[in-house]
Amino acid sequence: MSVIVETQRLAIRRLTLDDAAFVWELLNDADFLTFIGDRGVRTVDDAIEYLNQGPLEMYERLGFGLWCVELRVTQTPMGICGLLKREWLDDVDIGFAFLPEFRGKGYAFEASRAVIAHATDVLGIQRLAAIVAPANARSQSLLGRLGMHYRTLVRAPNGDHDVQLFTLGIGET
Ligand SMILES: CC(C)(COP(=O)(O)OP(=O)(O)OC[C@H]1O[C@@H](n2cnc3c(N)ncnc32)[C@H](O)[C@@H]1OP(=O)(O)O)[C@@H](O)C(=O)NCCC(=O)NCCS
Known part of the structure; x- marks a missing residue:
């Protein structure tokens, strides 16, 4: 298991193809579909293809990507949190999504703080973005x-609606 960072309650590790069923469930969650989008993952085999072409490809190319967030004690995959580099955004952005039963417990906040610390302290990333519906x-x-602070509305080249761009920079007030 390739652990990126641990917190009091969480382990953040690389996704593997063994996570395909979990990824299938997460990407078909109603809020994921509404707020992030439809990745077209209908079957566990689709999830394997998504993993290969998405997070696993980004790990190989950039050394970071969307990671799996597990509860340390049970090793239960609860969500994803990590870093993405999109062609159409200048800055690396942070992304997160949790299964419904693992929301409202502060896990997303705890994971995101650890990912931001990893981005700045280990990867030397000076400025992080986030996009949100x-x-x-x-x-x-x-x-x-x-x-993080709201900056402006942006739209992906193939997008059909604007999203809010947030940024976080070292020394930013
Ligand atoms: C966005 C998302 C990750 C936020 O998850 P979340 O669980 O609400 O976020 P946090 O980790 O910050 O948790 C905060 C909540 O946990 C509660 N909480 C419970 N125990 C806590 C603890 N130990 N520490 C901190 N907060 C705690 C807080 O009171 C707060 O509750 P509230 O929302 O009722 O006020 C989640 O809603 C999600 O996965 N949505 C679908 C995918 C998505 O939209 N992703 C974002 C795309 S931009």
């Missing part, structure tokens, strides 16, 4: 508690 109040609240 305008209606995604829970995510906006989390970004605010992480010290």
Whole structure:
């Protein structure tokens, strides 16, 4: 198991193809579909393809990506949290999503803080971004508690709606 960072309650590790069933469940969660989008993952085999072309490819190319967040004591995969480099955004951005039963417990905040610390202290990333749907109040609240600030609306080249861009920079007030 390739652990990136641990916190009091959580282990953040690389996703593997063994996580395909968990990823299938997460990517078909109603809030994931509403607020992040439909990745077209209908079967566990689709999830394997998503993992290969998404997170696993990014680990190989950049050394980071979306990681799996587990409860340390039970090693239960609860969500994903990590770093992405999108072609259309200048900065690396942080992303997160948890299964419904693992929300409202502070896990996303705890994982995100650890990922931000890893990004700045280990990877030397000076500025982080996040993109969020305008209606995604829970995510906006989390970004605010992480010290991130709303900047502007942006739209992905193939997107059909604007998203909010947040940033967090060292020394930013
Ligand atoms: C966005 C998302 C990750 C936020 O998850 P979350 O669990 O609400 O976020 P946090 O980890 O910050 O948890 C905060 C909540 O945990 C509660 N909590 C319980 N125990 C806690 C603890 N030990 N420490 C901190 N907070 C705790 C807080 O009171 C707060 O509750 P509230 O929302 O009722 O006020 C989650 O809603 C999600 O997965 N959504 C679907 C995917 C998505 O939209 N991703 C974001 C795309 S931009």
